[in-house]
Structure formats: C-alpha cells, structure tokens
Amino acid sequence: MTQTLPDQLAQALINCDQEPIRYPGSIQPHGFLLALDGGTVVQASENLETHVGMPAGAALGQRLTGVLGAAAGEALERELAAHAPRERPSYLGTVNAATGNRFDVLAHQYDALTILEFEAINRKGDADFRHLYPLVGDFLNKLNDADTAESMSDLAAREIRAVTGFGRVMVYRFDGEGHGHVIAESNDGTMPSYLGQRFPASDIPKQARELYALNRIRLISDANYTPAKLVPPVNPRTGQPNDLSFAALRSVSPVHLQYMRNMHTHASMSISLMVKGQLWGLISCHNEAACHIAFDKRTACEQLGQILALRIETREDADELQFRLEVRRLMVGMLAHLTQSSDFIDNMSSVFPELLRFARAGGVAVLVDDRVVCHGETPTVPHIRELVAWLDVHDQNDVFHTDRLPQLYPPAAAFQQCAAGLLAMPISRIHKHYLLWFRPEVVHTIDWAGRPDGKELGPQGQLHPRTSFATWRETIHGTSAPWHSGEIEMALEFRTALLGIALERAEQMAELAEELGRANKELEAFSYSVSHDLRAPLRHIVGFSDLLLESSGSEDVGKRQRFLTNIKESARLCGKLVDDLLSFSQMGRASLRPIRIDMRELVMNCIERMAPDLKGRSIEWNVGPLPLVQADPAFLQLAVYNLLSNAAKFTGQRESARIDISSEDNEHEHVFHIADNGVGFNMEYVHKLFGVFQRLHRMEDFQGTGIGLANVRRIIERHGGTVTARGEPDQGATFTFTIPKQLAV
Incomplete structure (x- = not known):
C-alpha cells in the first residue's frame, strides 16, 4: 500500500530528528581543522591546502611545525603543553602560517583527540578581550x-x-x-x-x-x-x-x-x-x-x-516566590476555617471565594458521595457527576490538571465556555470525594512565522524546509489560561493539609471510640460492683437494721451494739466505694501540674502516713537510692501510696514482711520497682490486675474496693509512663512503673 502524505511527513520528521548533526564528517570552510594524537596530526580537513598550501593527506603523521611552519607550530605546541585543552574550546592565540595567512586558533579535547580549529582572520594582532x-x-x-x-x-x-x-x-x-x-x-x-x-x-x-x-x-x-x-x-x-x-x-x-x-x-x-x-x-x-x-x-x-x-x-x-507566598497565604487562611465544622461540605462552602482566588478559577465544585455544591461559573451538576466518573477511571494521580479539557474529555466541549480548564483533587480514593476548579475558555490568536505545518516533502520522502515565513494567524478554541506550576504544587499541599485534617478528625474519633470503649468496660465493671460489691454492704445494712428492729424490745445492749457496729462498717464501705469511684473518674479530667520531686522523700512520706494503720506489724522497709523526677506531686503520691499500701496489705499474713523500693535509669525514663514477699498472684490473671473493681483474691481475705491499681495505671499513663506487675503465688509480687525524663503534658 502506498504511504499517505501525512504518514510520509511524519516519517520524514522522525528522520530529521535522527539526522547525525554531531557527526557531519565535515566543517565550514572559513577555517581548517587539525586533529592531533600525541602531538602528531592524524586528521585534517580537505581545505587545508587552500589555507596553508599543503594537501590534507600530506599533513597526516606530521607535527604542527611541519604543517604550519616552525614559528607557528612551536608557539602552539608551547601553549598546548602549558594549558591542556578541555572539553569546550579555548583560545590558544593568533598565528601566522608559513603562507602568511593569519588564524585565530581554538583548541578542545574531545572524542579521544585534541581538536585544533584555525579560523581565518584579517585582523593584524591577537584577539583583544579587554572590551x-x-x-x-x-x-x-x-x-x-x-x-x-x-x-x-x-x-x-x-x-x-x-x-x-x-x-x-x-x-x-x-x-x-x-x-x-x-x-x-x-x-x-x-x-x-x-x-x-x-x-x-x-x-x-x-x-x-x-x-x-x-x-x-x-x-x-x-x-x-x-x-x-x-x-x-x-x-x-x-x-x-x-x-x-x-x-x-x-x-x-x-x-x-x-x-x-x-x-x-x-x-x-x-x-x-x-x-x-x-x-x-x-x-x-x-x-x-x-x-x-x-x-x-x-x-x-x-x-x-x-x-x-x-x-x-x-x-x-x-516572581515564583511572590506568587507562592500569596497562594500559601490564601491556603493558610482557608485551612483556619476548615476546622470549624465536622461537615466537610459545610467547611468547604464557607471558603468558596478564597478557593476561587487560590486557583485563579472561575468556578469551584465540591462533590462528596451524592452531594454536589458549586460556586461561580461551573458545569451543571449532572455534567460534574459524569466528569468525576470519567476522572475515577482515567486518572489515578493526586492532582489532575489540564488547560485543554475538551481534547482529553470530548463531552466537555458542551461546557467549555466555563470549564475549558480543570484542576481536580480526589480527597479520598475509597469514597467519591472531589474538589474541582474550573477555568473558562480563553479564545486567542497566535501569529506564526509561516504555517506551523509548512514543511514539504520532496522526492523519495526527503524533507525540505518550509519556504514561506509570511505571518499566518491561528485562532485557538477550547483552551483556558494555563495552570501555574506553583498552583499545582500548592494544590498538592492543600490536598495533604485536607487529608491531615481528615486524619486528625479520624484520630479524634478513634480516640473517642477508644475512650468510649474503655468507659463502657469501666461502666460494666461499675455495674458489676453495684450488683455485687455495693449491694453486699447494703444487704448488711438492711439485714442488721431488721435484726436491730426485732431486738428493740430486748435488753441485750451488747447485741444491739454489735448490730449498730456492723451497720456502721457497711455504710463506711459504701462510702469508700463511692469516694474511690469519684477519684477514679476525676483522674482522667484533671490537668497535670508537674514539678521537680524527690522520689525518696515522697516514698518516706507515704510510709509515714501508713504507719498508724500498720501498728503491731513487723515490716522491713528497704528504700534504695531514688532519683529526682518531673511529675505532678499529688497524683504521683497517690499512685505510690496505693502501691505501697497494696504491698503492705498482701504481706499481712507474713510473720515478717519485707518491702523493697528501688530504681534504675535508661536513656529516656526512670524505672521504679516495689517488691514484696506477700501472697503474690497467678500471672495467668495479670491482665485483670489494673482493671476497675478487678480482684485476684477474695474480699473476705483482703479488704479493698478494687480501684486502687486502676488509679495507679491511669496516673502513670497520664504522665506518659507504663506500669506492669510480676508475681508468683505465695512468692510475692513486684510492681514496676516508669516516669519519662522529658514529660509531655
């Protein structure tokens, strides 16, 4: 099949692009060329004889003195020895050949040879660069x-x-x-x-x-x-x-x-x-x-x-810096407004005028699932939905931009007056969330120096340059003002900021969900406590009150006294449960007020506070060297007091109790250990240890509300630390907590 003219032209243009212009095999004749290898001429231009009277073939194998004459040849050899040629041509000087002709000499090293070029001149002296x-x-x-x-x-x-x-x-x-x-x-x-x-x-x-x-x-x-x-x-x-x-x-x-x-x-x-x-x-x-x-x-x-x-x-x-600063200023202003509401479309709608200025656009649209909100000159909502559906299929980049939308998306020809240019950002890859800017069509003319397709083909498809440079005017339709590279990059940054806001919202929601989950668990524990721990002393109060009423006519004062004492103790336990619950709930809301604390002094104060309740007991307190820490003194004292009283409580059955308080340091935190030789616990149930109202021992054996260790965990975690426990039945337990050296509050 005969190749059509457009095909021939395309092929000829390809051939033109592949023309070996770096390897022409010849030079312009207003000078001559000598190629040296180790000071010997190995190549010469065929016009050498015209300039110096020696055929090119006769110059091969000779030194410069043999081709140019002794004076010129020696002068150039000295220059070459003193200044080794580089890749780009440098001026060696002006020489007189033996024939009397004068030449400016340029030298460069390339393609494994030293290339000397001699340009014929009429000037009498050397080149003068002083001007x-x-x-x-x-x-x-x-x-x-x-x-x-x-x-x-x-x-x-x-x-x-x-x-x-x-x-x-x-x-x-x-x-x-x-x-x-x-x-x-x-x-x-x-x-x-x-x-x-x-x-x-x-x-x-x-x-x-x-x-x-x-x-x-x-x-x-x-x-x-x-x-x-x-x-x-x-x-x-x-x-x-x-x-x-x-x-x-x-x-x-x-x-x-x-x-x-x-x-x-x-x-x-x-x-x-x-x-x-x-x-x-x-x-x-x-x-x-x-x-x-x-x-x-x-x-x-x-x-x-x-x-x-x-x-x-x-x-x-x-200009670029000034432009970017202005666009960034607009972006920062918009972002400040985008956190006002939890509804994305409401947020974006509140900054529509700024969005237009940000992208120098004529219209803007926000699409979130089935909702579309527009501002300025935009296509219709159905057209926008169809355009977004096309973008979903044909573009997977973070930002899509074109100033010739009808060429890429032919249906856009129907609304190119308002949307010949498009800048589109997918806010989510999972959901159909898009922010789109539209630029109107700018009809303009271009004056060409001759028709841009004015090259002609000669015989056998040879390419001939165009022959006419007369002004030819072309009218361009279906294009908008081009998008600036700064606008594209700022749009990417804006998208990242939007995703950051969305991520922050998601994190807040996740944190809230986690907090709700924790609250639900604590609520379940509280429900259990109300149904078990709190109801038990209430049953005692009711039961002993009935017994007291039944014995109201009795003269047995001792019995009534015993009933009243039981009622009082049960009521006191109810109050203690309520107080501990209130303390636990407040722990998550109160702000920390950290100061420098001497941990040894804090531990000794806690031991001194416990002394009245431990009268008659034999406890060996071993308090090692303890560091200074940065923490809230009230909260940390409560945590340490709970851990020390816990150790004292669970060593109550020991004839001689021993409680050791020690510490160690690592790069980022202080680590504290409180070890006892008490009843210990089974590590199989360690996960229940720090839960609200969780007990590993019977209440009849060891009194307590089951909130103390939950308070310890909350206090230590509020400080950015951790608390863990190790134990073995009848072999004692060790509680370990950490306090960061750099407290983030």
Whole structure:
C-alpha cells in the first residue's frame, strides 16, 4: 500500500530528528581543522591546502611545525603543553602560517583527540578581550532597570546587534510545547520583523535542541558554503565518525542551510539561554549577507547571553516566590476555617471565594458521595457527576490538571465556555470525594512565522524546509489560561493539609471510640460492683437494721451494739466505694501540674502516713537510692501510696514482711520497682490486675474496693509512663512503673 502524505511527513520528521548533526564528517570552510594524537596530526580537513598550501593527506603523521611552519607550530605546541585543552574550546592565540595567512586558533579535547580549529582572520594582532569587561559591566547596570524577561531580552538584543553588526537579532523563548515565541527584537530595518510571532517546534529538531543545550553558541558565516570533508573520514582512534559537538567550525545540516536561504538569511549565530538547566530560549542573529564574527566577539556575546539567562532565572525565581507566598497565604487562611465544622461540605462552602482566588478559577465544585455544591461559573451538576466518573477511571494521580479539557474529555466541549480548564483533587480514593476548579475558555490568536505545518516533502520522502515565513494567524478554541506550576504544587499541599485534617478528625474519633470503649468496660465493671460489691454492704445494712428492729424490745445492749457496729462498717464501705469511684473518674479530667520531686522523700512520706494503720506489724522497709523526677506531686503520691499500701496489705499474713523500693535509669525514663514477699498472684490473671473493681483474691481475705491499681495505671499513663506487675503465688509480687525524663503534658 502506498504511504499517505501525512504518514510520509511524519516519517520524514522522525528522520530529521535522527539526522547525525554531531557527526557531519565535515566543517565550514572559513577555517581548517587539525586533529592531533600525541602531538602528531592524524586528521585534517580537505581545505587545508587552500589555507596553508599543503594537501590534507600530506599533513597526516606530521607535527604542527611541519604543517604550519616552525614559528607557528612551536608557539602552539608551547601553549598546548602549558594549558591542556578541555572539553569546550579555548583560545590558544593568533598565528601566522608559513603562507602568511593569519588564524585565530581554538583548541578542545574531545572524542579521544585534541581538536585544533584555525579560523581565518584579517585582523593584524591577537584577539583583544579587554572590551569584554566594560561591555559586561554596562550590560549589568542596564539590566538593573529592567524587571521583566521581555525588557531584559530587548536590552540583550540591542547590545548583541551592536557588537556583531548583524541586521536582525531576536530573542525567543520556548513554550511548553517547544514552539518559539519572539519576545524581543533589534532590527536595522533591512530584514523583516518577527517580533511577537511564533516559530513552530518542528523548526528545531530534538537532537538540535540537545546540541544547543550542550554547546551554547553556534556560528554559520555563509549559508552557501561548500563543506570541507575530514581526511580520513573517521576518527583514527575510535574508527567511528568524529563527534564535533563542540567544534566551532562544525558543518551544519543541509536542511537548516536551505531553511536559512528560504528565510533570505545568509549568516546566522545562535546563543543558547539555559535557565535552571533547561533550554529556555535562544538569541538568534541573522544577516542578509555572509558575515564572520571573530572568536573574541562571539565570546562577548556568549557572556551577555549567560548573564541574561541568569537574570531571567533570578527574576522568575522572585516572581515564583511572590506568587507562592500569596497562594500559601490564601491556603493558610482557608485551612483556619476548615476546622470549624465536622461537615466537610459545610467547611468547604464557607471558603468558596478564597478557593476561587487560590486557583485563579472561575468556578469551584465540591462533590462528596451524592452531594454536589458549586460556586461561580461551573458545569451543571449532572455534567460534574459524569466528569468525576470519567476522572475515577482515567486518572489515578493526586492532582489532575489540564488547560485543554475538551481534547482529553470530548463531552466537555458542551461546557467549555466555563470549564475549558480543570484542576481536580480526589480527597479520598475509597469514597467519591472531589474538589474541582474550573477555568473558562480563553479564545486567542497566535501569529506564526509561516504555517506551523509548512514543511514539504520532496522526492523519495526527503524533507525540505518550509519556504514561506509570511505571518499566518491561528485562532485557538477550547483552551483556558494555563495552570501555574506553583498552583499545582500548592494544590498538592492543600490536598495533604485536607487529608491531615481528615486524619486528625479520624484520630479524634478513634480516640473517642477508644475512650468510649474503655468507659463502657469501666461502666460494666461499675455495674458489676453495684450488683455485687455495693449491694453486699447494703444487704448488711438492711439485714442488721431488721435484726436491730426485732431486738428493740430486748435488753441485750451488747447485741444491739454489735448490730449498730456492723451497720456502721457497711455504710463506711459504701462510702469508700463511692469516694474511690469519684477519684477514679476525676483522674482522667484533671490537668497535670508537674514539678521537680524527690522520689525518696515522697516514698518516706507515704510510709509515714501508713504507719498508724500498720501498728503491731513487723515490716522491713528497704528504700534504695531514688532519683529526682518531673511529675505532678499529688497524683504521683497517690499512685505510690496505693502501691505501697497494696504491698503492705498482701504481706499481712507474713510473720515478717519485707518491702523493697528501688530504681534504675535508661536513656529516656526512670524505672521504679516495689517488691514484696506477700501472697503474690497467678500471672495467668495479670491482665485483670489494673482493671476497675478487678480482684485476684477474695474480699473476705483482703479488704479493698478494687480501684486502687486502676488509679495507679491511669496516673502513670497520664504522665506518659507504663506500669506492669510480676508475681508468683505465695512468692510475692513486684510492681514496676516508669516516669519519662522529658514529660509531655
């Protein structure tokens, strides 16, 4: 099947992108090239004879003195020995060949060879770089008064045209699609103006752009030149074609030369503008007649280009920072309002005006499951639902953005007037929660320097450059103002902040659920206590009251006294249960007031308080060295008192009781141990030990309400510590608790 014209054009463009422009095998003839290997000429351009009177083949194997003459050859050899060439060309000096012709000599090391380039000049002396410093200084001073890329570029175009004498100097920047937009021009009136126009990306193939980024300046002195081939045609060291990426004399693509002729340009120079490591644009110089620019002037122009690129980068960074600060200020203001209500849509609705300013949008919509709330100019709710359904399927990124929604989502053509641009954020991947910004269509025109598809195919599908550069106007529909990179990044940050708020809410809910679960368990324990522990003394009160009533006529005073004593003890136990419950409930609400506490002094105070209740008992208290801690004194004393009284209680059946209080330190906390030789407990039930109203022994054997250890756990955990216990039946128990060295309250 015969390939169609569009297919042929596409293939030809691919071929153009693959053209080996770094390996042309030839140079421009306004100079000649010698390649050295160890000081010996191993390669020469075939126009050597034109410049120095020696055939290229005859120069192979000779030293520079044999090709250029003793004076010139020795001078260059001394320079090469003193200053080893690097990857980029450097100026070695100006020499007179034996024929009397003068040349500026450039040298660089590349592709395993030392490359010497000799550019023919009419100047009598060496290149003079002294004019470079005042030129750069003046240019910097002028740039201080320019505050936009356009105004700075205009200054650069005028300065470079003054240095070079070219008829037209343009500065154009590349857009996101690679098209070049002419933002500044200096023109002597002899050539057409392209200011404000665009050159299609296809004018500069991919490998040419890569070479522009690598080698910052390129000169074509005469578009009608006949290339001078290299002899031999391949690099003798590698056996491959020479890589002439950094050669000033490198021959250029025949397609580009024809492009220049079609443009009525016979000399050109390009200076790359690199901003943040990327090819931002070019300074493109054109002349109607052939024109050679010497190395010193090219160096001056290259320096001006680098300074311009640096100032553009600084200006863009400053503008970017200012833009981001303003967007961040809006974002912070919005986030402050988004915690007012537990309803997400209500929160977002309260900041709709700020959301529009945040994204410079015309409309905004929030979708949460089946609810959709809109503000500003937006598509209809059904259209929004269908759009979100499409996003769910076709986009899995954290933020989706486009300024050409109808091209990606054809149904958007129905509402492109209000939503040609879209910035969309999924707030949840599980549920259909979206925040969407819409930008309206911006109908605009582009003036092209010739039709952007104006390249033509010749015989056998060969690519020919376009022949027309007449202004061609294109009207663009279905696009919005582009989204700024700062807006995209701030949207991502905003999404993260929203997720943070949601996570915080979830954590609060989880904490509340945990607290409710704990409260439910405590409520169950309380119910059990009411039904068991509290009812037991109440039954005693009722029972002994009945007995007292029955014996009211009796003269047995001792019996009535015993009944009243039992009633009093039962009532006291009821009160103690209620007091302990109240204390436990308050423990979770009261604020900590930490101070520096001497733990040994606190322990001794607790032992002294317990002394009246322990009269007649033999207890050996062993209190080791204890540290100072940061804690709430009232709470911590209550915890320690409970643990010490617990130890005293469960050693009550011992003839000689022993209670040891000790401590140790690790990197982050103080660790305390309270050990006794009492009745101990079975570790199988240790999980019940710190629960409310949980007992491992019968109440008849050991009095108590079952709240003391629950209080201990709550106090220690409020301080950020932990409490554990180890025991063995009839072998005693050890309770261990920790207090952090850095208390977070």
